[in-house]
Amino acid sequence: MRIHVADVESGAHGGGYTLESGTARAHRSAPKVMRNVDKSVAAKTQTLVDAPTLPMTEAAYLPGIAYDEMFTPEGEVRPHYDPLHGRMSTLGAEELAGRQRTLERSFLLQGITFTVYGADNTTERVMPTDLFPRIIPAAEWSKIEAGLAQRLQALNLFLADIYGDQQILMDGVVPRELVLGAPSYRREMQHVYVPHKAYANVCGSDLIRCQDGQFAVLEDNLRVPSGVSYMLANRDAAKRTFPGTYRAAGVRPVERYPDLLLATLKSMAADWRGDPQVVVLTPGVYNSAYYEHAYLARLMGVPLVEGRDLVVHENMVYMRTTTGIRRVDVIYRRVDDDFIDPLTFRRDSSLGAAGLFNAYRAGNVVICNAPGTGVADDKAVYAYVPDIIRYYLGEDAILPNIETFLCREPRQLGHVLDNLDKYVVKAVGASGGYGMLVGPHASQKERDDFAQAIKADPDNYIAQPTIQLSTAPCLVDGRIEPRHVDLRPFILSGEKTIVTPGALTRVALKRGSLVVNSSQGGGSKDTWVLAEENGQTNGHGNGSARP
Amino acid sequence: MMLARVADSLYWLGRYIERAEHLSRLSSVMLNATLDQTDSGAHAVRIAMAAVGDPADGVDVGSFEAAEALVLDRSDTNSVVSSLARARENARQVRDQITTETWERLNLLYLKVTDDKAGKEFSDGSANFLHDVIADLHLFKGAADTTMSHGESWRFMMLGIYMERAQLVSRLLEVCFAESPVHGHVDDHVALVSVLRMACALEPYLRVYTAEIEPRHILEFLVFDEDFPRSIRFATAQIEQHLSAMARNAFTGERPGPERLAGRLKARLQFADVDELEAVGAGPLLTTVVNECARIHEAIYETFVAYPLETRLPA
Numbered sequence: 001m002r003i004h005v006a007d008v009e010s011g012a013h014g015g016g017y018t019l020e021s022g023t024a025r026a027h028r029s030a031p032k033v034m035r036n037v038d039k040s041v042a043a044k045t046q047t048l049v050d051a052p053t054l055p056m057t058e059a060a061y062l063p064g065i066a067y068d069e070m071f072t073p074e075g076e077v078r079p080h081y082d083p084l085h086g087r088m089s090t091l092g093a094e095e096l097a098g099r100q101r102t103l104e105r106s107f108l109l110q111g112i113t114f115t116v117y118g119a120d121n122t123t124e125r126v127m128p129t130d131l132f133p134r135i136i137p138a139a140e141w142s143k144i145e146a147g148l149a150q151r152l153q154a155l156n157l158f159l160a161d162i163y164g165d166q167q168i169l170m171d172g173v174v175p176r177e178l179v180l181g182a183p184s185y186r187r188e189m190q191h192v193y194v195p196h197k198a199y200a201n202v203c204g205s206d207l208i209r210c211q212d213g214q215f216a217v218l219e220d221n222l223r224v225p226s227g228v229s230y231m232l233a234n235r236d237a238a239k240r241t242f243p244g245t246y247r248a249a250g251v252r253p254v255e256r257y258p259d260l261l262l263a264t265l266k267s268m269a270a271d272w273r274g275d276p277q278v279v280v281l282t283p284g285v286y287n288s289a290y291y292e293h294a295y296l297a298r299l300m301g302v303p304l305v306e307g308r309d310l311v312v313h314e315n316m317v318y319m320r321t322t323t324g325i326r327r328v329d330v331i332y333r334r335v336d337d338d339f340i341d342p343l344t345f346r347r348d349s350s351l352g353a354a355g356l357f358n359a360y361r362a363g364n365v366v367i368c369n370a371p372g373t374g375v376a377d378d379k380a381v382y383a384y385v386p387d388i389i390r391y392y393l394g395e396d397a398i399l400p401n402i403e404t405f406l407c408r409e410p411r412q413l414g415h416v417l418d419n420l421d422k423y424v425v426k427a428v429g430a431s432g433g434y435g436m437l438v439g440p441h442a443s444q445k446e447r448d449d450f451a452q453a454i455k456a457d458p459d460n461y462i463a464q465p466t467i468q469l470s471t472a473p474c475l476v477d478g479r480i481e482p483r484h485v486d487l488r489p490f491i492l493s494g495e496k497t498i499v500t501p502g503a504l505t506r507v508a509l510k511r512g513s514l515v516v517n518s519s520q521g522g523g524s525k526d527t528w529v530l531a532e533e534n535g536q537t538n539g540h541g542n543g544s545a546r547p
Numbered sequence: 548m549m550l551a552r553v554a555d556s557l558y559w560l561g562r563y564i565e566r567a568e569h570l571s572r573l574s575s576v577m578l579n580a581t582l583d584q585t586d587s588g589a590h591a592v593r594i595a596m597a598a599v600g601d602p603a604d605g606v607d608v609g610s611f612e613a614a615e616a617l618v619l620d621r622s623d624t625n626s627v628v629s630s631l632a633r634a635r636e637n638a639r640q641v642r643d644q645i646t647t648e649t650w651e652r653l654n655l656l657y658l659k660v661t662d663d664k665a666g667k668e669f670s671d672g673s674a675n676f677l678h679d680v681i682a683d684l685h686l687f688k689g690a691a692d693t694t695m696s697h698g699e700s701w702r703f704m705m706l707g708i709y710m711e712r713a714q715l716v717s718r719l720l721e722v723c724f725a726e727s728p729v730h731g732h733v734d735d736h737v738a739l740v741s742v743l744r745m746a747c748a749l750e751p752y753l754r755v756y757t758a759e760i761e762p763r764h765i766l767e768f769l770v771f772d773e774d775f776p777r778s779i780r781f782a783t784a785q786i787e788q789h790l791s792a793m794a795r796n797a798f799t800g801e802r803p804g805p806e807r808l809a810g811r812l813k814a815r816l817q818f819a820d821v822d823e824l825e826a827v828g829a830g831p832l833l834t835t836v837v838n839e840c841a842r843i844h845e846a847i848y849e850t851f852v853a854y855p856l857e858t859r860l861p862a
Contacts, residue, residue: 110654111654285639304642305550308552313860319550321550322548322550322703326548
C-alpha cells in the first residue's frame with residue numbers, strides 16, 4: 001500500500017491519501033521535496049531554533065487536528081505513553097541523536113537496506129527508522145486482533161467460495177462481474193483444493209487511526225505482503241535503544257513470528273508427507289525485498305530458492321541440490337502470481353518454474369499464498385468486505401472500512417462527480433500513485449479532465465474521502481515532532497489463524513505528508529503492543545488463535 | 548543437503564575473499580618495496596604486476612598508481628574492490644546460509660572500500676589502508692571458522708579459498724622461478740624477501756630456514772611444506788580433505804570425481820622433493836598444479852552444481 005498525497009501546504013492539517021496494492025516492487029529513489037512550509041506554519045511549529053537542549057517542548061510539539069498517539073487534544077500524555085514520555089524528557093538532543101546514529105549504523109551493518117539504482121552508480125540506503133516506539137494499549141489491541149482475525153477468516157471463505165461454487169455471487173451480495181472481471185481473478189484456480197480453505201496464509205493489512213481515534217482498515221494485502229522483517233529488526237533495535245523503558249512497559253514479544261510462520265506453512269502440506277520440505281521462493285537478489293526473503297529463510301531454517309533452482313518432473317517439484325534433486329512440499333513464494341509459472345501465467349517470466357502450477361493443481365506441492373488471492377484485496381471488492389463478513393460469519397465487521405464510493409454504481413458516480421473537490425479518486429487497477437486524483441489539492445482543470453476519464457470508464461474508479469492519519473512523536477533533525485503514521489499488522493492463517501502481537505508502524509517523515517511508503521520518503525518505527533493494562537494481563541504471550 | 552546454486556555462490560565467495568586478500572598483499576608489498584631507491588624495488592613491482600597478469604603495467608605508470616588501480620579501480624574486474632564487491636554479492640545470494648557475524652564482517656569491509664572517502668584514505672596512508680583490509684579479511688575468515696557449522700556450506704567456502712590460494716601461489720612462483728626469458732631468475736635478496744612477503748610467508752620461513760634467503764628454500768617452503776597454510780601442498784591437502792568429506796554423499800558418475808583428482812595432485816606433491824624440482828626446473832610442476840586445479844574446478848561443477856538432470860531424476 002502506498003499512501004500518497006502532495007505535500008500539504010497548510011502544515012500539519014488536511015491532505016488526502018490514496019491506496020493501491022502492496023507488493024514492494026519499486027526501486028525508485030525518494031523524490032526530493034522542497035520544504036515549502038508557509039510562514040504561519042513555520043511560526044507555529046518551528047519556533048525552537050534557539051530552544052534549550054531538551055528537544056521537545058510543548059510549543060514544539062503541536063499535533064494539529066489529527067489524532068495524536070501520545071497526547072490528548074488537551075495536551076495530556078496518554079497513560080500508556082507515560083514510561084516512554086518520562087524517558088524522553090530525560091534525554092538531551094545530543095543523546096538522542098547519538099542513539100539514532102547507533103540505530104542506523106546497526107541497520108547498515110546488518111544489510112537492512114534497499115537498493116537505489118542511479119544513473120552511474122548503485123547505492124544502498126537504510127530504510128529510515130525512528131527510534132521512538134509507537135505504543136498500543138492492550139484493550140485497543142484486543143479489538144484490532146479480533147477484527148483482523150474475523151476479516152481474514154471471512155476473506156478466506158470468500159476466496160474458497162468464488163473459486164468454488166460461487167454462492168455469494170448467486171446470492172447477489174457481490175456483483176458477479178466485479179469479481180470475475182477483476183484482473184487479479186485467476187480462472188485457473190477454479191476448483192483447486194486448498195487445505196483448511198487458507199488461501200491467504202500471510203496477510204498484512206493496512207490500518208489507520210482516524211480523527212475520532214478509531215482504527216479502520218485502509219487496505220488488505222493478501223498477495224505477497226512485505227515488511228515483517230522490519231517489524232522484527234525494529235524490535236531488536238528498540239530493545240537496545242530503550243531497554244529500561246521496554247522492560248517497564250510490559251511489551252508482548254514478536255520474536256516467534258518465524259516459527260509460527262513455519263508452523264503455518266507446514267500445516268498446509270498434505271498429511272502423508274511426514275516432514276514436509278518448506279522453501280522460500282524469491283525473485284532474487286535484485287528485488288527490493290530480498291533482505292526480507294533471506295531473513296525469513298534464515299530464521300525459519302529453510303532453503304531460499306530462486307526459480308532456476310526448481311525442477312518440475314511428472315507434476316512433482318524438486319530443487320537442485322549438491323547431492324541431486326530433492327522433493328519440495330510447500331513453497332512460500334514471494335513472487336507475484338503473474339511470474340510463478342510461465343506455462344500458466346506470463347510466458348516471458350523466468351522468475352518461477354515451468355509446470356509449477358500443474359504440480360499445484362495435482363496436489364503435489366502447496367503454493368503459499370495461493371494464486372488468485374489478489375481478487376479479495378481488489379480496491380472495488382474492498383467496499384464489499386463488511387457485507388462479505390456478514391454473509392459468511394453472520395457478524396458485523398469489528399474493524400470498519402473507510403467509506404468507499406464505487407463509480408460503477410450510477411448513483412454513487414453522480415455523487416462523486418458532484419463532489420470531486422472532496423474526494424480522492426483512484427483507478428482500481430493502477431498503482432504507484434498513477435491514475436489518481438487528490439480532489440482537494442487538484443486544480444479545477446485537473447478535476448474536469450479527471451471527470452471525463454471517470455465518465456469514460458466508471459468501472460475502473462473508486463473514491464474515498466480524504467482522511468487524516470494519526471500522528472506519533474518522531475525524532476526529526478534533532479527535535480521531537482509529530483509525524484503521520486499507519487499500522488501494518490501481520491496475520492498468519494493455516495490450520496489456525498494467528499495475529500502477531502505487534503506490527504510495522506510506517507511513518508511519513510516529511511512534515512504534514514501522509515505518504516508512508518519507503519520509496520517516497522517514508523520510514524518505520526517499532527510498535528509496542530502492551531500485555532497488560534491497569535495491572536491485568538490479557539493472558540496469552542504470543543498471538544491468539546482463532547479456529 | 549544444500550542447493551546447487553548456493554554451493555556455487557559459497558565457492559565463489561571463498562575464491563573472491565582469497566583473491567582480495569592476495570591482491571591487497573601484493574599491492575602492499577609492492578608499495579613498500581619501492582620506498583627504497585634500489586633496482587630490487589622495481590624488480591618487486593615487476594614480479595607483483597606479472598603475478599596479477601599485467602606484465603607490461605606498473606613500470607611506466609609508477610607503482611603508486613598501479614597499486615591504486617589494483618586496489619580501488621571498480622572498472623577492473625581483477626581489483627581488490629571488485630573482488631570484494633563480488634564476494635559480497637555472492638554472500639548476499641546466500642545470506643541465509645552464512646551467519647550474521649560472518650556477513651557483518653564482509654559487509655563492513657565492503658562499505659569501507661566502496662565509500663566515497665576510500666580514495667582519499669588510500670592516498671593518505673596506503674600502508675594502513677591495506678593493512679586494515681587484510682586484517683578485516685582475516686576477521687571474516689575467523690568469524691566464519693568460529694561461528695559457522697563446519698558442514699557442507701562451510702566446506703564449499705573453504706574449497707573456494709584453497710583452490711584460489713593454490714592457483715595464486717603457483718602463479719606467483721611461476722613468475723619468479725619458472726624458466727622465462729622475460730623476467731629471468733630472481734636472486735636478489737630484497738626481491739626474494741618481497742616474494743616471501745607476497746605469500747605472507749616471511750616470518751614462518753625465517754623460523755624454518757633462518758635469515759638465509761635462498762630461492763631453493765623458498766621453493767621448498769612454498770611448494771612442499773606440510774604445515775604452512777599457504778604452501779601449495781597444504782592447500783591441496785585441504786582441497787582433497789573437503790572434497791572427500793563431501794564425496795560421501797555425492798553422486799558418482801563414470802568420470803573420476805573431483806576428490807580423486809585432488810588426491811592424485813596431493814600425492815604427487817607429497818612424494819616429490821626440491822631436488823627433483825631443481826633438476827628439471829620448477830616450471831613443469833607449477834604448470835601441472837595450475838592445470839590440475841582447473842580440472843578439479845570443472846569436476847566440482849560436474850559433480851555438485853551443473854550436473855545433467857537426466858542422470859538424477861527419480862526412476
